[in-house]
Amino acid sequence: MDQPPTTRIRVHGASVKTILIVEDNEDNRLIYSQYLTHGGFRVLEATNGAEGIEVTRRERPDIVLMDISMPIMDGLTATRALKADADLRAIPVIALTAHAMASDEAMAREAGCDGYISKPVMPKDVRAEVERWIGAP
Numbered sequence: 445m446d447q448p449p450t451t452r453i454r455v456h457g458a459s460v461k462t463i464l465i466v467e468d469n470e471d472n473r474l475i476y477s478q479y480l481t482h483g484g485f486r487v488l489e490a491t492n493g494a495e496g497i498e499v500t501r502r503e504r505p506d507i508v509l510m511d512i513s514m515p516i517m518d519g520l521t522a523t524r525a526l527k528a529d530a531d532l533r534a535i536p537v538i539a540l541t542a543h544a545m546a547s548d549e550a551m552a553r554e555a556g557c558d559g560y561i562s563k564p565v566m567p568k569d570v571r572a573e574v575e576r577w578i579g580a581p
């Protein structure tokens with residue numbers, strides 16, 4: 445057995461390009477994580493914004509998929525923190541949210557999100573957006 449992680453972060457695969465999924469909904473996290481892992485990416489997971497910042501600092505993913513509504517720290521707050529950090533601000537952050545109103549996209553972009561995807565979204569469309577930013581795995 446692997447030693448139990450201290451936080452709910454799982455590492456899949458061993459490819460070079462790394463995607464961090466910050467999402468509190470376990471079903472969504474698994475669906476996107478498994479799809480992107482099978483697509484050849486290395487995928488990290490975090491379940492709230494604070495954990496997302498921690499993992500980004502430690503692992504320097506190539507891109508972050510950021511849910512907005514999360515406990516402990518929401519995705520807008522986490523994105524503001526990442527974009528305020530000179531070492532991390534170049535990492536693309538793509539908002540991934542169930543909110544579908546135009547004002548939500550405006551808020552995400554104001555917080556510093558580089559892209560925006562509204563859920564529900566097919567995993568292949570998430571992958572297409574990821575590859576638009578960082579290319580194939």
Ligand code: MN
Nearest residue numbers: 468511513514
């Ligand atoms: Mn959520």
